Amino acid sequence: MEAATGSAGLAWQRGLPRKRMAAAVVLVDDGGRVLLVRPTYRPGWDLPGGVIEQDEAPRAAARRELVEELSLD
Template sequence: MTWTDPATWYANLPAFHAAAGALITNPVGRVLLVKPTYRDHWAFPGGYVEKDEYPHEACTREVREELGLAVDAGDLLVVDWAPAAGQRPRALIHFTFDCGTLDGLEGIDLPGQELENVAFFPLREVEQRLPVNVVPRVDAAIRARTQHVPVYLAGGTVPRR
């Protein structure tokens, strides 16, 4: 085996993107989604993790930037490893955090250039509004919140053991 200097070894490792999203529900279990101006579909509040930022910090920052809400990213609910797809040339690891319950939309301040709408939806409507590859995160997040055990998904499915 040939020794490789660390800089070369690390430079040759595969790279991936990381994102963080927030599960926020209302008291009757409806899920909060946002409608970005730059996509056809709705999404969890959240976004990409920046350089030198932890995923839970990214979640908190994104909810503050997108909704004007000061929340703490609570328990990690879901980790979903999504392979490269479409225009995204790298894999994506998505962290979903429990960001609690809101009674309503009061206090939410949407940045007009990034988001056009925010609403709570029942589960069947959430599944119709999210991209197909994101839908499994909803049930996984709700299950993880209830059972207090994070769920690992591989491309939106629980891996076989």
């Protein structure tokens, strides 16, 4: 991921939890295809997911990210 620049980027970095963890969701259909997303903030494809917030369980974070990114619950 390309780092944000300037004071806004620094403020964003300082707002991240000190212990950085992420969660992702693997969705597979009956045909064995895996759902990937194309992030707007970097090139390529990835699993839906993101940073786990402070005091958030990994499963809850994965579910929240799925709702935020794809409106799926």
